[in-house]
Structures are given as structure tokens and as C-alpha cells.
Amino acid sequence: MDSKTLIKIEDQYGAHNYHPLNVVIERAEGVWVYDVEGNRYLDALSAYSALNHGHLHPRLVQVVTDQLQRLTLTSRAFRNDQLPLLYKELCELTGYEMCLPMNTGAEAVETALKAARKWAYDKKGVPDGEAEIIACENNFHGRTITIITFSTESLYRDGFGPFTPGFVTIPYGDADALEAAITPNTAAFLVEPIQGEAGVVVPPDGYIRQVSDICARHNVLLLADEIQTGLGRTGKLFACDHDNVHPDIMIVGKALGGGMYPVSGVLASKEILGVFEPGTHGSTFGGNPLGAAVAREAIKVLVEEGLIENSARMGEYFQTELKERLAQTPNPHVDHIRGKGLFVGVVLKKEAGGARRFCEALEKRRVLCKETHEDVIRFAPPLIIDQETIDWTLEHIIQVLNMS
Numbered sequence: 001m002d003s004k005t006l007i008k009i010e011d012q013y014g015a016h017n018y019h020p021l022n023v024v025i026e027r028a029e030g031v032w033v034y035d036v037e038g039n040r041y042l043d044a045l046s047a048y049s050a051l052n053h054g055h056l057h058p059r060l061v062q063v064v065t066d067q068l069q070r071l072t073l074t075s076r077a078f079r080n081d082q083l084p085l086l087y088k089e090l091c092e093l094t095g096y097e098m099c100l101p102m103n104t105g106a107e108a109v110e111t112a113l114k115a116a117r118k119w120a121y122d123k124k125g126v127p128d129g130e131a132e133i134i135a136c137e138n139n140f141h142g143r144t145i146t147i148i149t150f151s152t153e154s155l156y157r158d159g160f161g162p163f164t165p166g167f168v169t170i171p172y173g174d175a176d177a178l179e180a181a182i183t184p185n186t187a188a189f190l191v192e193p194i195q196g197e198a199g200v201v202v203p204p205d206g207y208i209r210q211v212s213d214i215c216a217r218h219n220v221l222l223l224a225d226e227i228q229t230g231l232g233r234t235g236k237l238f239a240c241d242h243d244n245v246h247p248d249i250m251i252v253g254k255a256l257g258g259g260m261y262p263v264s265g266v267l268a269s270k271e272i273l274g275v276f277e278p279g280t281h282g283s284t285f286g287g288n289p290l291g292a293a294v295a296r297e298a299i300k301v302l303v304e305e306g307l308i309e310n311s312a313r314m315g316e317y318f319q320t321e322l323k324e325r326l327a328q329t330p331n332p333h334v335d336h337i338r339g340k341g342l343f344v345g346v347v348l349k350k351e352a353g354g355a356r357r358f359c360e361a362l363e364k365r366r367v368l369c370k371e372t373h374e375d376v377i378r379f380a381p382p383l384i385i386d387q388e389t390i391d392w393t394l395e396h397i398i399q400v401l402n403m404s
């Protein structure tokens with residue numbers, strides 16, 4: 001079936017909760033995807049960083065294929081032979097004592113919020129039902145009703161109330177605002193070390209270090225949502241590593257599943273994750289052996305194939321070259337460029353007419369990326385990308401950014 005027909009069917013039968021580009025992908029390999037007409041495109045979004053390993057990484061395909069012949073699901077009512085090894089390998093890689101597996105990012109965030117509340121009651125002595133959690137303006141942590149409670153984006157919230165009590169928001173990047181918002185009942189501060197959906201918003205240097213110190217001083221848990229920034233995206237294993245901060249709770253997802261399968265999790269100390277007892281929390285699919293097997297291989301590939309270092313090197317090259325090449329052109333539309341590693345936001349001037357038209361023009365040139373909010377184009381290609389492909393991509397980006 002051709003693209004037009006498939007798009008028509010999709011629009012007729014599917015809820016319209018996304019506004020995708022009109023490219024219908026049928027296969028992929030590495031950094032490249034192919035539409036049903038056979039055109040090849042660069043994937044410069046990587047499924048919002050769920051495809052850090054690129055499409056169909058051979059080692060991940062092998063592990064999934066092998067695991068599919070053996071065992072896919074037990075539920076946590078029984079044990080399986082993959083989950084213990086995922087726990088151990090993930091904890092050893094990240095320096096945490098314990099892990100709690102989930103499937104999607106939103107579930108992992110919910111898990112972290114539940115852990116923080118229970119920790120506040122059991123360990124900190126906050127009166128029952130009084131725990132407060134602080135989050136940041138312009139955050140993105142997922143789509144459940146509790147999570148959109150503390151969203152400040154009306155598109156995510158409007159029409160979906162009533163909401164969950166116990167949350168406050170403060171400006172992002174402002175450590176003093178955190179200190180001022182903390183009360184004796186504050187359980188946790190939830191933060192993205194770089195705000196992805198907000199448009200690759202990088203906080204001031206040292207912000208994560210400062211909020212970490214403030215949290216420690218007030219016995220408040222620091223919850224880092226590294227679902228998008230983690231696992232090499234910013235040129236370090238975690239974006240918090242840029243500030244040498246080890247958050248109390250680390251939330252991971254997206255690339256943990258190697259682009260094959262939804263796998264997420266919460267990492268923390270025994271003191272924190274120890275608050276969960278049998279029956280207090282769970283998930284039918286969380287920790288299943290298929291997901292555990294692919295996650296184990298995904299973190300091995302990340303380390304053994306140097307994807308984190310490649311993200312740092314190629315990200316630096318991408319940003320530097322983009323700025324230099326733009327400076328040699330009229331550059332009528334770009335306000336500034338920001339990001340870390342292969343996580344790059346091109347912020348357009350208000351008069352540029354929005355980021356969408358630039359993404360559509362890039363699609364015509366076979367580069368796939370997506371606008372975030374009105375004025376930011378996000379580039380987040382798979383971490384396996386090489387310099388030659390970046391050079392090819394930059395040619396197109398420069399052309400498009402100079403259109404009238």
C-alpha cells in the first residue's frame with residue numbers, strides 16, 4: 001500500500017493525539033529508515049532517544065531472536081533467569097544498590113514518586129498524607145493524570161482534571177527557587193538535567209550540583225528523570241555526570257530497551273527502594289525476561305561499542321560545525337543553538353514562522369526530525385552516527401535554515 005492510502009486509513013481509524021510528519025516508514029537499518037515508496041531518510045530523532053543504538057542493532061536483534069525462542073513472560077509471580085542479571089549489571093554500571101523494573105517511562109516516574117512519598121512517611125517522618133514533591137516549570141515526565149498534574153503546559157493538562165494533590169512547581173534552572181520552596185514536608189525534587197520536550201533546555205552551569213547540595217542539606221530526595229537524557233545521549237552515561245552528581249533516585253527508560261521493546265526502571269539505594277514490600281507496587285510486564293535480556297545487551301553495547309564517547313565526539317562536531325557553517329551564511333532565522341552531546345536544539349527567532357515548516361522542508365531532503373513546541377528543532381540522531389553522515393546532514397540543515 002502507498003503512503004497516501006495508509007495515512008488516510010490511519011487518520012480515519014486512529015485517535016489524532018499526534019501530528020506526525022507524513023512519512024510512512026516500513027523498514028530501517030542503523031541511522032536510516034525507508035518509507036513504503038523506498039525513499040531513504042536519516043532518522044535524526046531516534047524515537048525521542050529510544051533508538052540511541054540505531055535501528056535493528058545486530059547484537060540486539062540477535063538477543064531478542066534468541067530470547068524469543070526460550071521465554072518471554074513469567075510475571076513477577078515467578079522468577080526468571082534474565083532479571084537478576086539485569087539488576088546486577090545495571091547497578092554495577094550506574095553505581096546504585098537496587099533497581100525496580102517497569103515498562104514505559106511514565107510508569108517509572110510514577111514508581112519514583114511513590115517511592116519518594118513512602119520514604120518520606122517511613123524514614124523522614126512526614127505526617128501521613130502530607131508529603132510534597134517539587135517539580136519544574138516546562139517539565140515533561142509523561143502522560144498519566146498524576147504526572148500531568150504538575151505539568152505547566154496547558155495542552156497536556158486542560159480538560160483532564162481533577163488532578164493529584166501534593167505537587168508544586170518552581171522555575172527551571174533556579175536553585176534559589178528550590179531552596180525557597182522546600183518545607184518540612186518536602187519529600188523530593190523531580191528534575192530533568194536537560195529539559196527535552198521543553199526544547200532541549202540546558203540549565204545554567206552547575207545547576208544540578210547546586211540542587212543536589214540543597215536537597216542533601218534539607219533531607220529531600222533528588223529524583224533525576226534521565227529517560228531521555230540518559231544512556232549516552234548527552235555524551236556521558238547520564239547528564240547528571242556532567243556535574244558529578246549521583247541523584248538519590250535515577251529514572252531510566254527509552255534507550256534501555258534498545259529500540260526493541262519498552263523497558264524502564266528506577267535505580268536507588270536499599271534505604272529508598274526498600275520501602276516497597278510485597279504487594280505495594282507492581283507491573284505484569286515489568287521485569288519480563290524478553291525486556292530484561294534486551295536491556296542487558298543494550299547497556300553492554302552502549303559501553304563496549306563506545307556509543308557514549310561517540311555521542312560526546314560527534315555531538316561536539318555537530319554543534320561546532322553547525323554554528324560555523326551557519327555563520328558563513330545569511331542565517332535569517334536561527335536565534336541560538338544549545339545542547340550537549342548528540343542532543344541539540346536549534347532555537348528559531350519568533351519571526352521565523354515556527355519550527356514545523358523547517359522540519360517539513362528537511363523531510364523533503366530526507367532528514368527526519370521534529371519540532372518541539374513552536375520554535376525549536378531538535379536533533380537527536382542515533383549515537384552510532386559517523387562524521388560523514390553528519391556532514392551530509394549539515395548540508396541539508398544549512399540549506400533549509402537559509403530558506404526564506
Ligand SMILES: *Cc1c(COP(=O)(O)O)cnc(C)c1O
Pocket residue numbers: 048103104105106107109140141142143192196197225226227228229253254
Ligand atoms: C519520554 C519521556 C517520559 C515518558 O516516557 P514514556 O515511555 O513515553 O512514558 C518521561 N520523562 C522524560 C524526560 C521523557 O523524555
